[in-house]
Amino acid sequence: MYAQSIKSTGRAVQSLEDMSAEDREFQERIDRGEKIEPKDYMPEAYRKNLIRQIGQHAHSEIVGQLPEGNWITRAPTLERKANLLAKVQDEAGHGLYLYCAAETLGVSRDELFEMLHNGRMKYSSIFNYPTLTWADMGAVGWLVDGAAIMNQVPLQRTSYGPYARSMVRICKEESFHQRQGFHIMIAMAKKGNADQKRMAQDALNRFWYPSLMMFGPSDKDSVHSAQSMAWKIKMNSNDELRQKFVDETVPQAQYLGLSIPDENLKWNEATEHYDFTGPDWSEFDDVLAGNGPCNTDRLETRKKAWADGAWVREGMMAHAEKKAIAAKKAQHKMATG
Amino acid sequence: MTETKEWPLWEIFIRGQHGMSHRHVGSLHAPDAERAIKNARDVYTRRNEGTSIWVVEASAISASSPSDKGPLYEPSTDKVYRHPTFYKLPDEAGNM
Ligand SMILES: [Fe+2]
Ligand SMILES: [Fe+2]
Numbered sequence: 373m374y375a376q377s378i379k380s381t382g383r384a385v386q387s388l389e390d391m392s393a394e395d396r397e398f399q400e401r402i403d404r405g406e407k408i409e410p411k412d413y414m415p416e417a418y419r420k421n422l423i424r425q426i427g428q429h430a431h432s433e434i435v436g437q438l439p440e441g442n443w444i445t446r447a448p449t450l451e452r453k454a455n456l457l458a459k460v461q462d463e464a465g466h467g468l469y470l471y472c473a474a475e476t477l478g479v480s481r482d483e484l485f486e487m488l489h490n491g492r493m494k495y496s497s498i499f500n501y502p503t504l505t506w507a508d509m510g511a512v513g514w515l516v517d518g519a520a521i522m523n524q525v526p527l528q529r530t531s532y533g534p535y536a537r538s539m540v541r542i543c544k545e546e547s548f549h550q551r552q553g554f555h556i557m558i559a560m561a562k563k564g565n566a567d568q569k570r571m572a573q574d575a576l577n578r579f580w581y582p583s584l585m586m587f588g589p590s591d592k593d594s595v596h597s598a599q600s601m602a603w604k605i606k607m608n609s610n611d612e613l614r615q616k617f618v619d620e621t622v623p624q625a626q627y628l629g630l631s632i633p634d635e636n637l638k639w640n641e642a643t644e645h646y647d648f649t650g651p652d653w654s655e656f657d658d659v660l661a662g663n664g665p666c667n668t669d670r671l672e673t674r675k676k677a678w679a680d681g682a683w684v685r686e687g688m689m690a691h692a693e694k695k696a697i698a699a700k701k702a703q704h705k706m707a708t709g
Numbered sequence: 710m711t712e713t714k715e716w717p718l719w720e721i722f723i724r725g726q727h728g729m730s731h732r733h734v735g736s737l738h739a740p741d742a743e744r745a746i747k748n749a750r751d752v753y754t755r756r757n758e759g760t761s762i763w764v765v766e767a768s769a770i771s772a773s774s775p776s777d778k779g780p781l782y783e784p785s786t787d788k789v790y791r792h793p794t795f796y797k798l799p800d801e802a803g804n805m
Contacts, residue, residue: 411772411774411775461755465755472718472735472736472737475718481715481738538735541735688744689740691740692740696741
């Protein structure tokens, strides 16, 4: 999902009998539902996997600001502009909570940025698609934040304490994001004129399959998730969450009077779920490999922002150090009279 | 890109309501305490979550270690007399 390209060790999940005493005790704590805290014992692979997962998640939050930031100055009304600004500001906060959670595992934020900027770490494929019209702001809030929420709600119960707590904060803030998106869709698809309805349908058409990709590869192709499930850093399978998303979103599209761009979409009486067409996984692989419509643009924007901000970070640090020295001197003077 | 020294990490504590104690809500990076408070306001109190903010540089916090768990907390488990329910009183004594 936001961490959709996690490849874990590739080894099969060890049975309790085969584990070292420390690892067994660790796994039993997780099985009992206990939280693992930063100073507790954890296997190296658990730590490494979490850094990658939380890091990808954090990167997705901040890169995810870019497609929407694009529309802040172009919002149709002052109210919509304020709404969007607040949402994008929230996403910066989400990135911050998650970077802090990753830092408790012994990686610095600068190191994580570095890995994002040099391509060693990924962010969600969804943010490599362009936002072409205002209706895309509706579709992104409704579908992209909707899919994110579906993944993040169960992660509130994840085994790593700092990660779980940041998820709780994020989920609290997230529901407004989806609602403001749906609100835009209502204004355009239900209350709008013919052109606005067409724009809303077009946005849904373009974002539907990329949204389905957000949940990651099909379960039969993601053989590595068993270990993550055992560690409770992944709570549901990719296909399970994707199905849940489709089942919840279809009636919302019907309410809007929009049609899901899938001829095979059909309610299945037997399974009590919708049958649907999965996304084109070769496109997914291609976008993750760096060949999506906006990959280059997004990364360049990130790198430029980081480089352009360097003098501010340096200047503020130098100022703080100078102030600290001055304060120490003044204190010394007082003490020695 | 020049190598910039990373801003130190601050732990943020917020009093949610009058009468409550400050509670740890998370952390953030800032060059100094003053900035840390301003950033904490932006990050952790955007929805009326606080009436007061404390910031502490993370490196200044000393913490108990998980391996001390036994020695630190086990002595209290055999001191049940620290709890009111240890003392059985006759019903005639009323609520106490
Ligand atoms: Fe978010
Ligand atoms: Fe969001």
